[in-house]
Amino acid sequence: MSKKKYSKELFLSMYEDMVRIRKFEIKLTECFMKGMLAGNIHTCVGQEATIVGTCYALEKRDFITATHRGHGHCIAKGAKTDKMMAELFGKVTGYCRGKGGSMHVADLDLGILGANGIVGAGIPIATGSGLTSKIKGTDEVTLSFFGDAASNQGTFHESINMASAWKLPVVYLCENNQYGVSVNIKSVTNTESIAVRAKAYNIPGVTCDGNDVLAVFETVQEAVAHARDKKGPSIVECVTYRMRGHYEGDPASYRSKEVTEEWAKKDPIKAFGEKLLEMDVTQEELDAIDAAMDAEIEAAMQFALDSPYPDVSEVTLDVYASDNERSVAR
Amino acid sequence: MSKKKYSKELFLSMYEDMVRIRKFEIKLTECFMKGMLAGNIHTCVGQEATIVGTCYALEKRDFITATHRGHGHCIAKGAKTDKMMAELFGKVTGYCRGKGGSMHVADLDLGILGANGIVGAGIPIATGSGLTSKIKGTDEVTLSFFGDAASNQGTFHESINMASAWKLPVVYLCENNQYGVSVNIKSVTNTESIAVRAKAYNIPGVTCDGNDVLAVFETVQEAVAHARDKKGPSIVECVTYRMRGHYEGDPASYRSKEVTEEWAKKDPIKAFGEKLLEMDVTQEELDAIDAAMDAEIEAAMQFALDSPYPDVSEVTLDVYASDNERSVAR
């Protein structure tokens, strides 16, 4: 890739977001261990290059659907860590007033159409967002994050077929971290890649190194341009690895330690930091980012802790947009 | 194809089954017009070569799942026209005691795992039959009939992926008659064929002339052998055309008359008859088959008419295999 095209500011911003996501999630794991956090916490530690590279290829007006492993998706698309943290603590100051939690963070203003607890369910939602842009004649692109395992869900097939038939401006972004929960993708599919499935829809399909943020950035930019030019959808597969358990508490004993250690050496943040140092970035600049992120996440946690829970009366609020009381009562 | 390999008896038997299916269904359409038959009647007139060619590639011990358009599938797999007719008339002498009707004919002894009213639902059922053969270490092959439109259902993708991953002995047989109800497959997919989707599962996929019974026969035989040899599943696509409406009563005004007339010239029974005459079959032999089938179908209808309806008390019978009364009562 021709790094010349991009500014140092851009790179530092990408780096910052990767660190932001990492530190946000490490903080979560600490809180979880201490029993401060409830529910299922799925971290994307190790996958930050895929997430940040992808979201930087999008404009602010573009849309995404995130997954159950969605903290990174949301942050990279512009979500604030304090409101995120508050949501994960179930506080009323969170993105969803505490009602959604980790698997349901959404901010429509930021183009985040929601994380989703149902594997594969975000794919049709993203497709519908793409359809909307086509109907309205506007040029936003919608990008759907999903995992390797989600690509075996029927919605993958159905949605991409429709998007291809109608040339919808959607990018189908497969984060191939090689595992569902404990199941290796190789044991439940018989193809070399997920991207090869693009042939079944006659659309572009490409695989890239998901731990190389710049490779991801450039690859997704092409797919986004393709969509923006009304040439239709494509599949981008980023091969990466989830460094922690499926959710906090999962010892991940179904995978070999050796493989995990190999991937640890390919840590995307470390790798990108080294690349930046080879360019005109100094260690001090990186350290400053690190420190700033530490402070931001600490403050985010404090914000969450200081925020109140929603009032119990909110339990019956917002089930319906109209006639809520009556429809909830009977 | 090397016609030498096959006996005259085989060819005449194939011809007979094609004529049997055609006459059975033409009789249905007459009864429907006269108001003697109720429900939705989907005929396969024009598709007999695909159906008979396919089923002749199977052994008696093999299994099929049929579709909503399943009369032909069942007859070609060995179902008797009298019990079929009785079922369609809702009589207790029918295959399902009149409880299933046109869309639910089944005969487990004949390897017919049932027609199905839900588009795409037979595909996983066939896959489960294939899994069973694998588990039991037996060598039956299961073949799943489905339409071009059904190939856009999620079950197509999910099931074939599993069958490929586990090398199940299943043949996925797409009867591409080019239409769902009114929707042309070209308007809702973006690929040249359905068979090309095999690439997404790394299995064989082949397209053949669905109006040429011998082409279908040979093509499916290969796929069946592949499955029987434990080499895994494949997709066979037979391109054909449904000559009548989607169901009886559908004027099919969504398609051009010209195209339908072109296909009328390619009538599979006429074409096969001509081929047979070029071989050592006489017109008298064909006429005799015709007459025998007329008589059989007439008798089948008479059998259906003469048969009683199930007793009304049967309405609550057989919902459950055990504890039926109590489970139905509350």
Add this chain to the structure above:
Amino acid sequence: MSKLSMSKAIREGLYEEMLRDENVIVVGEDMGTMGNPFGITLGFLDEFGPNRVIETPISESSFTGMSVGAAMRGIRPVVELMYVDFIGVAMDPIMNQAAKMRYMTGGQVNVPMVLRAPIGAGRRNAGQHSQCLEPLFTHIPGLKVVAPSTPADAKGLIKAAVRDDDPVIFLEHKLLYAIKDEMPEGEYVIPLGKANVVREGKDVTIITWSRQVLFAKEAAEELAKEGIDVEVIDLRTLVPLDWEAIKASVSKTHNVVVVQEGYKRSGFAGEISSQIMEELFDELDSPVYRVAGLNVVPPFSPPLEDAFFPNPQDIIAGVKKVLEV
């Protein structure tokens, strides 16, 4: 006053809404050239073009989910399941996405979509094409559920459903489509959640909806000849439920029969019965009785299918049972 069949009335309602609001689209199989098997969208493709008449492949799960996504972006999709029985392949986007999105996002976003689905037995369509299945929807918080019985209601209610900001399940009985009835002049909308007392009476209340309203009226006429004065409430909307109408009637007649076509076990009739038990127990002279479909698979064979779901005679028997006559 002109007469329209219910299918034409729904078509008219949808047509008016599509003219009124360019964000309204229709989504489903065979919606284009064919205009749907019952002619509901006949001519829409020519009038509104392929951007607003989305003719889909057979991919119910994804085109329903796609409609949720479009609704979140401000489109108002009217999605069709060709038969309600197919909800089995499209339940997730309805129950876990459309129904929950507003709540899970803390009120950020609405899902203003309508899912239209033909229901009902009586057409010899057998096990997988003859169900009603209301409870699959009424049990899920976040959904509204409508089931009209007349063309005039169907038109007014489909318009309300389209304008509603919540996901609305709109259940259309196949054997009502062809029945013609008087239509009001001019534009009108019938609000969701308002029942209709279609026959006043003082001895017993029949609460029902959809096609069984017609059967209940027939039964009521028969019973009138025997001196039994039946009140018939057409609920029109199951969620929200018009409790005031139920309460007023029960407080007047003190005897209740709830009638539904669908399977009795866990049917919506049981919900109504238990609500009456809980809140109007002292008003009751007799136990609320349900007349409902049997707990069996819809059979194909005509005599069996006829025995499967309630007919006016069953309702008459139910009323007599309650009144102990």
Add this chain to the structure above:
Amino acid sequence: MSKLSMSKAIREGLYEEMLRDENVIVVGEDMGTMGNPFGITLGFLDEFGPNRVIETPISESSFTGMSVGAAMRGIRPVVELMYVDFIGVAMDPIMNQAAKMRYMTGGQVNVPMVLRAPIGAGRRNAGQHSQCLEPLFTHIPGLKVVAPSTPADAKGLIKAAVRDDDPVIFLEHKLLYAIKDEMPEGEYVIPLGKANVVREGKDVTIITWSRQVLFAKEAAEELAKEGIDVEVIDLRTLVPLDWEAIKASVSKTHNVVVVQEGYKRSGFAGEISSQIMEELFDELDSPVYRVAGLNVVPPFSPPLEDAFFPNPQDIIAGVKKVLEV
């Protein structure tokens, strides 16, 4: 006597059945090396091999449908949905295939499969991972529905479910998995359709199932201190329903509270309430009252989730309401 948690008890039951009958297989996500998230099939892969421990891709619709096909061929699949909430993507093979196959084929074929699915709130799993959804199954003729409350019952019932020739939905409350209790010695099977009177009493009957049995017992102990003698019926099986047990108890206490965790509207509690109304009206001293989950989306925030589903205090209030004390 030894103690086991419910997850271990279910594991033991399945294990015994797999040893007993080589046609029994398990099907689902993460069933192999991981042995399922709750350890239900831990060690099964080593013991029974990949032909009987089918570890699937995330393709619920098809692996459930596949299990129907296998069941039609004589296999006895025990399928797992990782959470019952995912039934939205696998409803068709359950409601239109498994449930209807025997009837539609005129009794030719059985579908001896079990669908196991964790249910329930209380784990801060939010909107799409905290539901119960019994009515989606109890409404569909052809399904049996089981929901145990103790490890001993769970083991005996899962064995019965595996041996049953009909499709059985087996609902396991996530917050019961870790609770340990005494296990009977030796082999035993608990027949489907037999309720258990877990506490005898004479003033009021609480009818419930699954985790709420524990809450009902807690409530009963509290109420005993106030001199209220509560009978608690653990239904164990919703279909078939043990009507004799309900009838006997209601005829004794004349006051009934039905308790369920799931959404109140169209919940199975309403079905029970309306059956009691229909057949035991004259036995009732007071209206049957339901204590149930609110008609809202399961919220994530802990104080909201705690308010969403019934706890022992809610049950106590329900009993007092019925007894007017």
